[in-house]
Amino acid sequence: MTNKSNKVARVWRSAQLWIGFHRDQNGKKRDVAKLWSPKNATAGINPDPSEQEAFVLVKSANDSEPRDVQIKLRQDQIVLRRDEGLGWEGIIADDHGLTVSINGMRIEIKADGSVVRASDDGTTYLEAxxxxxxxxxxxxxxxxxxxxxxxxxxxxxxxxxxxxxxxxxxxxxxxxxxx
Structure with missing residues (x-):
């Protein structure tokens, strides 16, 4: 039997809910979204993310190489996004499965259990x-x-x-x- 350490590596420092407003109160498109953090930690999910989007910003605990994560909440999917580096850069979860972008590859896991892996060297299909x-x-x-x-x-x-x-x-x- 191996002796495991009880120490847990700290990866994340904090999480905060934000709402990004892409239009002003007169309906004019903004160049940069206005961000607002709701006091009650509740946000509606707008059907058009180009108008308004709700997301959680999860701050990295690594100050020397921070790779914060945005969790975008959409009506039809949840999108996790972070800057490039080692490991995954994006994950999309929807009714049909999961799609992961990792180190230049795109891996899709479908609801039937099939998997598609696409990269510059070709595409591999693992059927159900x-x-x-x-x-x-x-x-x-x-x-x-x-x-x-x-x-x-x-x-x-x-x-x-x-x-x-x-x-x-x-x-x-x-x-x-x-x-």
């Missing part, structure tokens, strides 16, 4: 049945949920391992005649 599909600029690869079937396609070749055999061959590429 366990099958995996990877797409890049040069190749598309798939593995079935039970691991029995594997395929790989490029512009010039196709290869597959199936329950009934193996195939690997050049793909037929039709040349378009040029005049």
């Amino acid at each position: 049945d366990g099958s995996v599909l990877k797409k890049t600029e040069t190749v598309e690869a798939m593995m079935s949920g039970d691991g029995v079937e594997l395929t790989r396609r490029t512009d010039t070749t196709i290869a597959a391992i199936r329950h009934d055999g193996v195939i690997a061959k050049a793909r037929d590429i039709q040349q378009i005649p040029t005049d």
Whole structure:
């Protein structure tokens, strides 16, 4: 059995509810939102966040490299946002799942349990049945949920391992005649 420390690292220092008003009392659009902190710590959620938005500002406990978090409250989603650095930069939670932006990647976890991971090197799909599909600029690869079937396609070749055999061959590429 390992001995665990009872110390907890302090990550956050404080949290404050704010309402950002993007228009003045005459309805004119402001260049910078006017911020107001309600005294009763309650805020309505406006259907149009470009008009008015409610958010909680969570202050970082790290004064040397602060990465404060904004928790934006919308009618259809909750958005967590923080400045770039190590770890996540954004999280969106809605009825359909979660989307996380982390270190240049976008990861979406859908309500059915499927996952999509997109980055500069391609997109990977983990389907709800366990099958995996990877797409890049040069190749598309798939593995079935039970691991029995594997395929790989490029512009010039196709290869597959199936329950009934193996195939690997050049793909037929039709040349378009040029005049």
